[in-house]
Amino acid sequence: MSANEPFEGEEAAGEARPLFDPPFEIMGSGPGPAPSALVFSSPHSGSCYPDAFLRLSRLDPLALRRSEDAYVDELFSGAVLAGAPVLRALFPRAFLDVNREPFELDPRMFEGRLPAGSNTRSVRVAGGLGTIARIVGEAQEIYRARLPVAEALHRIETLYRPYHCALRALIDSAWRQHGKALLIECHSMPSSAQLAQTSRHDEAHRADFVLGDRYGTSCHPGITAWIENQLESLGYSVRRNKPYAGGYITETFGAPAMGVHAIQIEVNRSLYMDETSLEKHSGFAGLQSDLSELAAGLNQYFAVQHLGPASAAAE
Numbered sequence: 001m002s003a004n005e006p007f008e009g010e011e012a013a014g015e016a017r018p019l020f021d022p023p024f025e026i027m028g029s030g031p032g033p034a035p036s037a038l039v040f041s042s043p044h045s046g047s048c049y050p051d052a053f054l055r056l057s058r059l060d061p062l063a064l065r066r067s068e069d070a071y072v073d074e075l076f077s078g079a080v081l082a083g084a085p086v087l088r089a090l091f092p093r094a095f096l097d098v099n100r101e102p103f104e105l106d107p108r109m110f111e112g113r114l115p116a117g118s119n120t121r122s123v124r125v126a127g128g129l130g131t132i133a134r135i136v137g138e139a140q141e142i143y144r145a146r147l148p149v150a151e152a153l154h155r156i157e158t159l160y161r162p163y164h165c166a167l168r169a170l171i172d173s174a175w176r177q178h179g180k181a182l183l184i185e186c187h188s189m190p191s192s193a194q195l196a197q198t199s200r201h202d203e204a205h206r207a208d209f210v211l212g213d214r215y216g217t218s219c220h221p222g223i224t225a226w227i228e229n230q231l232e233s234l235g236y237s238v239r240r241n242k243p244y245a246g247g248y249i250t251e252t253f254g255a256p257a258m259g260v261h262a263i264q265i266e267v268n269r270s271l272y273m274d275e276t277s278l279e280k281h282s283g284f285a286g287l288q289s290d291l292s293e294l295a296a297g298l299n300q301y302f303a304v305q306h307l308g309p310a311s312a313a314a315e
Contacts, residue, residue, distance in 0.1 A: 019050050020091045023159050024166060027073075027088065028080025035083035036299050037178035039170045040076050041249065042186045043098045043163070044069035046089040053095055058144045059136065062278065064094045066137030069188040070278050075267065076186045078292025082299040085170050086186075089163060093133070094142060096155045098163045099185075099247040100124060100131040105152060109134055112149035131156065171253060171260060180259040182223065182302050184295075185212075185250050191270040207239040208271055212246030212264035218254025219261040220307040227263065230297055234290050256307070 024046075047068060049061050057064060073088035080086055089098060103118040106125045109132065114120065128135035132152050135141055167183075174181040189210065209231050213219040228238045246254075246264040254262030269275050272284040 019052055020048060020159065023091050024087060024089045024163050026166065026170070027077060027086040028083070029085035029170065033177045034085075034170075034173045036085075037174045037180055037302055038079065038082065038084035038182050038184060038295070038299050039167070039174055040079045040084055040086040040184045040186055040295070041167055042069065042073040042076060042086065042088040043249065044089065044093040044187060045071065045073040046091045046093065046095075048090050049092055049094075053092075056144060056147070057094075057142050059140055059142060063140060064092065064136055064142070065278055066140075067093050067133065068278075069093070069186070070269070070273060071280060071284070072186050072188050072267065075272065075284075075288050075291050076184075076295065078288065079184075079295035079299075081292065082296045084295060084299060087163075087167055087170060089159075091159055094136050095132075096159045097129070097131055097133060098160050099249050100129075101248060102131060102156055102160055102164075104130040105132060106130050106134055109143065109147060110149045110152055111146045114149060115153070131160065167249070167253070175260060178303075180302075180305075180307070181261070182219075182298075183250075183253050183260070183262040184298075185246070185262065185264040187244070187264060187266045188269045189244065189266040190275060191268055206237070206268075208236040208268045209238045210242070210244045210266040211238060211240050212244045212250060212266065213241065213262075214246045214251055214254065215241055218246055218250050218256070219263040220256050220305075222305070222307060223261055223302065224263060226301055227265070227294070227298065230294055234293070236290075259307075261307070 045068065047070065049064060054061065073086065076086060101119050103115055104122055104125055105114055105118050105120060107114055107120050119125065124130055128139065132155060133142060171181045171183060211224055211228060213224045224240065228240070231238050244264060244266045250262045250264045253260065272287045273280050
């Protein structure tokens with residue numbers, strides 16, 4: 001079953017129901033000029049795991065959710081109060097990852113020939129985390145058997161491309177209205193993610209947040225510094241670029257010389273949820289409030305900054 005085929009046994013008024021309907025949502029976006037130059041994206045918080053997908057997997061839903069940035073869209077939802085749209089995927093990262101190249105595919109996963117030009121040798125593919133992931137969590141294989149290449153292409157056409165088109169449209173709208181745009185890529189990280197970067201005796205330096213600006217190439221350093229300072233003033237510990245420097249979306253959309261900036265924010269999951277049960281805990285509300293405050297302040301800060309030329313449309 002493909003991404004836009006109906007659930008088994010489900011039809012409404014004789015019409016097939018797509019597997020993900022809709023595949024994503026834009027919170028806070030309305031007709032007319034963009035009120036804010038900020039755009040928020042939450043590409044990994046999708047939590048819809050339909051039966052058709054589960055039947056293809058050897059894992060249960062809880063295991064599949066190990067790769068999900070659970071509740072991140074909710075954490076940053078307060079950005080809409082500042083006039084900024086929040087684009088959130090509703091399909092899960094385990095099904096398709098929009099924070100990859102469109103054809104970053106592992107040929108071992110598929111029956112048939114991949115399209116010419118597919119990136120089959122990237123570090124992410126080698127690690128099992130391509131556009132269609134092979135594993136989740138602690139290297140747990142997702143699928144029972146190989147998938148048809150046609151299934152991969154269908155997911156890319158019906159989920160990946162529409163998400164990227166929607167994100168591009170939001171950024172272009174902000175740029176046209178304000179002469180600049182700032183994309184905030186919203187993610188979460190397991191509390192164990194920094195263990196390889198931090199010694200056992202250096203617990204205090206394990207960060208609550210990691211800011212990724214591709215080492216200063218995707219975002220003006222003044223923006224990164226402002227976000228870092230604001231988070232620290234709220235009592236959080238912050239690191240830059242390690243172990244997360246920003247993924248494909250941050251790298252692709254960030255073009256500071258054109259007035260388009262992109263930064264990735266990774267939130268430590270232990271701040272707001274139980275990482276075993278994946279349930280929210282008592283820290284969620286306070287963190288959500290702090291991130292709403294951050295979004296409001298960032299909107300005001302960025303509105304008065306002149307950080308780069310804006311002589312051509314965002315590309």
